[in-house]
Amino acid sequence: MKTSRKFTAAIAALSLVAVSGCVTDPNTGQQKVSRTAIGGIGGAAAGALLGGLIGGRTGRIVGAVGGGAIGGVVGYKMDQQIKQLKDQTAGSGVDVTPTDNGTAILLNLPDGVTFATGSYDISPGFQQVLDKVAANFIQYPNSLIDVYGYTDTVGSADSNQRLSEQRAQAVANYLISRGVNSGRIRWMGFGETHLKVQTGDGVAEPLNRRVEIKVIPISQQDIQAAQQQQQGQ
Numbered sequence: 001m002k003t004s005r006k007f008t009a010a011i012a013a014l015s016l017v018a019v020s021g022c023v024t025d026p027n028t029g030q031q032k033v034s035r036t037a038i039g040g041i042g043g044a045a046a047g048a049l050l051g052g053l054i055g056g057r058t059g060r061i062v063g064a065v066g067g068g069a070i071g072g073v074v075g076y077k078m079d080q081q082i083k084q085l086k087d088q089t090a091g092s093g094v095d096v097t098p099t100d101n102g103t104a105i106l107l108n109l110p111d112g113v114t115f116a117t118g119s120y121d122i123s124p125g126f127q128q129v130l131d132k133v134a135a136n137f138i139q140y141p142n143s144l145i146d147v148y149g150y151t152d153t154v155g156s157a158d159s160n161q162r163l164s165e166q167r168a169q170a171v172a173n174y175l176i177s178r179g180v181n182s183g184r185i186r187w188m189g190f191g192e193t194h195l196k197v198q199t200g201d202g203v204a205e206p207l208n209r210r211v212e213i214k215v216i217p218i219s220q221q222d223i224q225a226a227q228q229q230q231q232g233q
Contacts (some may be wrong), residue, residue: 018038053216054186055144061218061226064183066146072082078217079103081140088132088225107133109171111209122174130171134178137215144216145180147172147187150194157192164188171211 021201053060082105086097093110114126122130137145151160165188172187196207 053144054188058226058229060144060186062230063221064181064218065223065227075142077142078105081136081215084139085133085136088136092126092129093109094129094133099214100216104214107213107215109211109213111211114171115167115213118163120163120170122170127174130174131178132212134175134180137175137180137184141181141184143184143219144213144218145175145185147175147185147217148212148214149187149189150196150208150210150212151192153192153195161189161191163189164191167211171213 032223053171082096082098085105085107089096089107093113095108097106097108098104099106109126115121116123137143147168149166149171150166151164153160168187168189176182176185192208196210
């Protein structure tokens with residue numbers, strides 16, 4: 001019965017958002033449902049929209065806040081952040097898109113520009129782009145940041161796994177070196193286990209070689225819920 005009531009309440013809240021929570025997206029100029037309104041639905045409903053976090057959500061939020069990260073209003077500011085990231089990385093090959101049903105931001109860093117073949121040293125020319133990304137993350141401190149490394153299927157699985165980890169760690173460390181709070185950042189390598197395209201022809205393989213940065217906004221509600229959950233453990 002309790003579950004039914006919670007589900008009904010969540011549906012009602014979503015219906016209310018649909019009719020009353022509209023804003024103008026600065027990226028498109030079109031009307032859309034406000035992420036601020038989505039963020040106010042409640043912990044259970046909003047949490048269900050978010051993808052997983054490296055190391056778990058509750059501990060990550062509490063740790064990040066302890067390191068100086070703050071919660072904010074998730075909504076129009078996120079749209080502004082996406083627009084700024086697109087402007088700051090224009091022409092670099094970086095792809096900036098909303099993800100997780102519009103509740104997070106994903107940056108796809110191109111392999112051939114970010115790293116030389118088989119290397120995990122960030123290319124000097126790309127460091128300027130990451131400098132701008134880091135400055136953006138500092139400007140918008142109300143988020144957690146996951147860095148993922150991926151490879152293609154060329155070479156052994158073991159070497160690909162190791163390279164994916166090294167590249168993800170290299171990007172994470174670079175962001176930290178530029179002032180991004182280390183408590184906000186985690187990294188993980190996935191090797192060749194999450195291919196973007198299924199191919200063995202060698203033509204589309206570069207699409208599989210990438211580093212992704214996922215930015216997951218956190219609100220004051222998220223912080224309070226995480227702190228209460230940890231205290232109750």
